[in-house]
Amino acid sequence: MKPSGSPHRASVAATIRSMPDVADADGLTVGQVSARLGVTVRALHHWDEIGLARPSLRTTGGYRLYTVGDLERLHRIVVYREIGLGLDRIRAILDDSAVDVGGALRAQRTQVAQRIERLQQFSTGLDRMIDAHEHGLLLTIEQQAATFGPEWNPDRHAQARQRYGDTTQWQQYAERSASRSPGEWQTIADTIAALDRALVDALDAGVTPGSPEANQLVERHREVFTSSYFPLTRQMQVCLGHRFEADPAFAAHYDGIRAGLATWFRRIIDASARAHSIDPDTATWQ
Incomplete structure (x- = not known):
């Protein structure tokens, strides 16, 4: 020792x-x-x-x-x-x-320089993680508009930080956000947009809650959300689905894509939850 x-x-x-x-x-x-x-x-x-x-x-x-x-x-x-x-x-x-004392010291100097470089990288990573915990999304307003569209509200993450900043889910999201590049956020935005289009297509096709097609979409949503933000349980998904319908901002997003989409989305989530023995009326954020 x-x-x-x-x-x-x-x-x-x-x-x-x-x-x-x-x-x-x-x-x-x-x-x-x-x-x-x-x-x-x-x-x-x-x-x-x-x-x-x-x-x-x-x-x-x-x-x-x-x-x-x-x-x-x-x-x-x-x-x-x-x-x-x-x-x-x-x-x-x-x-x-x-x-060779001189050679040994030169070799040590090289190692010290490498350690300094690694520490500088760690410092940069810590700065990004701190910013992510405080702000959520590490993109400029211009980058946010280019990634999520001109209707994106840049205050959304500040509002989420104020509401959920002390939760485990915010910490998980912030730590993922700290390591993401604008290109990675663009991939996430494209994936979510593709899911929204699939939801609209299913609604237009008359897919009913509880059907295999609807349940597959619910699972796809949970997987996309989990990989993009933080792990989403089925109970948490139920709570989120109810917010999609009741929260004016969420409802405006989904109903702006297709009238009635927010309510239909909530209904297919509820039906899928019942198939997994979860009562949507008593589901909690856990």
């Missing part, structure tokens, strides 16, 4: 600058070395146990004492640890004359 360093550990440059002039022939104790180097006593004990940095002296009582030479080795260990080298690599640099 690798011991952790002090949370107040000095930077590489500060560590190098703070090289103490230890002239005490009796050496320094573990506590004194810990304070001077900014590493924990536990780390010093561990380095001693694995033979990485053993004190040259002991008191008559068996306590460790570090000499000037010991301190110089410890300083190098601290510096190499600070730049991310592992203890085995540090041991090789200190003890193996065949090791």
Whole structure:
């Protein structure tokens, strides 16, 4: 197990600058070395146990004492640890004359640069996730209009955030939204538009609630919604279907496509729910 360093550990440059002039022939104790180097006593004990940095002296009582030479080795260990080298690599640099120290440091610099790049990517991803949790849809107003049509209301997601922001479903939706590109949103919009056309065709063809054709459309809606927004259970779908009919914004959307579509859509969802032993009148959002 690798011991952790002090949370107040000095930077590489500060560590190098703070090289103490230890002239005490009796050496320094573990506590004194810990304070001077900014590493924990536990780390010093561990380095001693694995033979990485053993004190040259002991008191008559068996306590460790570090000499000037010991301190110089410890300083190098601290510096190499600070730049991310592992203890085995540090041991090789200190003890193996065949090791190319410059090459090892250049390789470490490359790894550090790669880590910095990954952290920058993580930071960008976190920024997008924060924005998605706060706003839902990470598209400009112009992109929203181009994707969802000129009748799209850009305030819709702000209203949804205000109403559902503390729910698990909003969190699931936001985390998906954070990773989506405008092209992916366009694919979702096209898929939903295709479903709307299929609903209109079924209504025009006289498809009745509870029929195999109607039930297939209900399942298709649940699958599309689940892949686009968040997992939608059948009970939740029933609640949503009732909103399609009762909520003026939803009703205007569906009835704007075809008169009576909102009510018919709610009816086929209810019929499908009954086929799965769910009472539409008592269904809850779960």
